[in-house]
Amino acid sequence: MIGSARTTPDVYPSRNGTTTSWIPRREPVVYGPTGDIIGPPLDRQSVRSYEESGYVVLDGLISEQETTALRREVESLASSDWVRGQPSSVTEPGSNELRSLFSIHTLYAPFRELAEDPRILDIVRLLLNDEVYIHQSRINIKPAFFGKEFFWHSDFETWHVEDGMPGMRAISCCINLTDNTRFNGPLMLIPGSHKHFVPCVGETPRDHYRASLKRQQYGTPDPGSLSRLIGMGGIVSVESGCGSALLFDCNLMHASSGNLSPWPRTNLFFVYNAVSNQLVDPFSGLPPRPDFIATRGEPASLGRR
């Protein structure tokens, strides 16, 4: 390890009961030379838009054939009692339906292959200007009729406090395995919110992660800060087709409504972290979360085997 919470100063303090003022983002959003263009699907304009708003949608990145095969894998996992009983799986509050399954890139070859796919990896490497590894991967299922909402949060806030991610040099890639429509709880984003670190109130309870993955109660901003962020950037609802991908900055504020429709919403999440940004001890001072939620130790960069 190159550092620990004791030697790494906490430049983004949160949940310590005192700090409430926003902290301006210290790191760049796009680390690569801004003149670089890597051609479709990402051109210079998309890179600028990503820098400004914190996200970019890549329509139709994955073919229908691929999404059909991946969806079958997900359905097979979701219907397995054994899988639902694993520590890496999270069920819906109040039912035994699978809500999330973590560490899919280590457990299942098709998801590992997708995580290393150059269509995603090349873009992520360009934006972060570094080798990358998977900090976290998961299937997110929002079941028909009963899939619950997720309140506003910055992933980075959680990864910093609970996992010890030092700075903002990570990108989430969300791949739609179903259409994400206005009716099935699509991701909502606050454009521009990635430029501000919003400390959260309340301390982190021990072993908070199991409850938080079902329903988040800590690591959520105060309503005043949210109103201010939304007043500045508005809300964008990412309605996009099956096979589309969304890349978004680790510090972008996002949420999603419940799913009251008969159409399940199934997405894959891969979080790419720069190898130069590997984890230190959690800034909460508590023990780190399990490896299936946050990859620890010397990371093996992707696509360089």
Added chain:
Amino acid sequence: MIGSARTTPDVYPSRNGTTTSWIPRREPVVYGPTGDIIGPPLDRQSVRSYEESGYVVLDGLISEQETTALRREVESLASSDWVRGQPSSVTEPGSNELRSLFSIHTLYAPFRELAEDPRILDIVRLLLNDEVYIHQSRINIKPAFFGKEFFWHSDFETWHVEDGMPGMRAISCCINLTDNTRFNGPLMLIPGSHKHFVPCVGETPRDHYRASLKRQQYGTPDPGSLSRLIGMGGIVSVESGCGSALLFDCNLMHASSGNLSPWPRTNLFFVYNAVSNQLVDPFSGLPPRPDFIATRGEPASLGRR
């Protein structure tokens, strides 16, 4: 009273633990002579569309001046500890914020006046072809960030089982006191669903109404029936501006998502029932719900004082 549960046969049995098959609607949707046109805002085409889909949106029915004044009344009521402590008020699950306040047409003059406004009353009388009275009235507040969802249900199912409304001859009028947008939990409807009575499973617990107004657990259809209804009619999200009104049939299946936005969604509801359709004893066999939820006894028709 003209009847009781003992003498009035239950043509729409529900929550009795045995019935699950749909029952075709026995009553008309539009009772008035279909050739009638009452001019703007409702013309012959709107009446046909209402008959077919079960709802009609009347854009800009109420002026900005009126909505501003009514919103002030609502804010004053919502901030009153005394009001929130009344039996006719319902607070959000897990907080003391006002979610609903019932019987506003009996308690507060400005709401009584609106309930009797010819802009609404003339249309309702035409569609129901009868004198009408207010079966139920309420303010529905969906607070910013924390307003909770409401699951799919037909109001008539509840009014029939819990209040003893004999047949489908009632219309709900929802008046927007704020914009209803895709972000603040607008009403979602299943067009055409008003033509089918979908019996619900489970029996009604005694004094169910207090819990059900916070979070509905009984009187909701099974997922299979919902999927079938949505497969036939789809889902419409009623996004409409402040001052617009939505008229919908008492048996139209509807729901609404939670509000994760900083914009509260405040609507007024007036339920107009035909005087020929006045309540009998509840078909559940349980004692009736309080008068502030369902007007009982000889009704005084509106606008005929």
